[in-house]
Amino acid sequence: RKEVEQDPGPFNVPEGATVAFNCTYSNSASQSFFWYRQDCRKEPKLLMSVYSSGNEDGRFTAQLNRASQYISLLIRDSKLSDSATYLCVVNGGAQKLVFGQGTRLTINP
Amino acid sequence: EPEVTQTPSHQVTQMGQEVILRCVPISNHLYFYWYRQILGQKVEFLVSFYNNEISEKSEIFDDQFSVERPDGSNFTLKIRSTKLEDSAMYFCASSVATSGGFQETQYFGPGTRLLVL
Numbered sequence: 001r002k003e004v005e006q007d008p009g010p011f012n013v014p015e016g017a018t019v020a021f022n023c024t025y026s027n028s029a030s031q032s033f034f035w036y037r038q039d040c041r042k043e044p045k046l047l048m049s050v051y052s053s054g055n056e057d058g059r060f061t062a063q064l065n066r067a068s069q070y071i072s073l074l075i076r077d078s079k080l081s082d083s084a085t086y087l088c089v090v091n092g093g094a095q096k097l098v099f100g101q102g103t104r105l106t107i108n109p
Numbered sequence: 110e111p112e113v114t115q116t117p118s119h120q121v122t123q124m125g126q127e128v129i130l131r132c133v134p135i136s137n138h139l140y141f142y143w144y145r146q147i148l149g150q151k152v153e154f155l156v157s158f159y160n161n162e163i164s165e166k167s168e169i170f171d172d173q174f175s176v177e178r179p180d181g182s183n184f185t186l187k188i189r190s191t192k193l194e195d196s197a198m199y200f201c202a203s204s205v206a207t208s209g210g211f212q213e214t215q216y217f218g219p220g221t222r223l224l225v226l
Contacts, residue, residue: 034214043200043217044152087152095140095157095165095204097215102151 001026002100006088009103017078021103023071023088032091033064035073037084038102044087047073075105083107111135113218115201121224122191130186130221132201141184142202142215143176145169152200158184191225198222 006023013019025033033050048055050062050071061074071088085102092098114133122128134141143155156166158176175187184203188195199222202215 038152041198041222043219045217046214049214092154093165095142095159096154096167097142097144097152098154099152 003027003092003098004088004090004100006086006100007103008101009105011103011105012108013078013105014108015078015080017107018074018076019078019105020075021073021086021088021105023073023100025069025071025088025090025098027090027092027098028066028069030090030092033062033071034089034097035060035062035071036087036089036099038087039084044089044099047086078105078107080107080109111137113201113203113216115199115218115221117221118219119222119224121226124193124225125190127187127189128191128223130188130199130201130223132184132186132218133182134184134201134203135216136182138203138205138216140164140204140206140213140215141176141178142204143186144200144202144217145197146200146220147194147197155186188223191223193225196223196225 035047036044038044054063059076063072087102088100141158146152198220200220201218204213204215
């Protein structure tokens, strides 16, 4: 089983739509969870950390289910600028981040 | 906003040559990292560095690789005797600290694109 597994994508959705990404992780000892976004040929940038109680940042909502080892990201009212690859990231050790393959999202006008 | 910087942005080298990739982490950060991303693949952890020594490394980080903090600001990755398969984007990252098993946010630099011919 892959350490971090994401929806394969790509997702193509119209502007204004709601889109959801899912991710599962294999290491039950993981304690830190993140969503990063990566634009083409650019560095990963933190979108949001994911907390056990779930958290929201504007149009973005992240959920964590430790029992199922499952993380989700919901984007509401999507904008053209949301087009990017979304990376599910989990800590794989004291200092190591483990990245998923990423899900490419394209928002269409 | 403070950011991680990396030089050069692009590096082309011949197979068998040595390259040094440079990074300036965010100034108050204590942990430094290197990751790589082969084109079309996921970001992979190489090494973490704290208090002037390697604290964790992956299987990828073999004797061909070394890291150093030569002064108070720079953090370098040296790749000896480069191979074709070393061609990738190399990202430096830094974080304030870690606390037990919790990972503080890692901030990534813009990367160095290495092409080995």
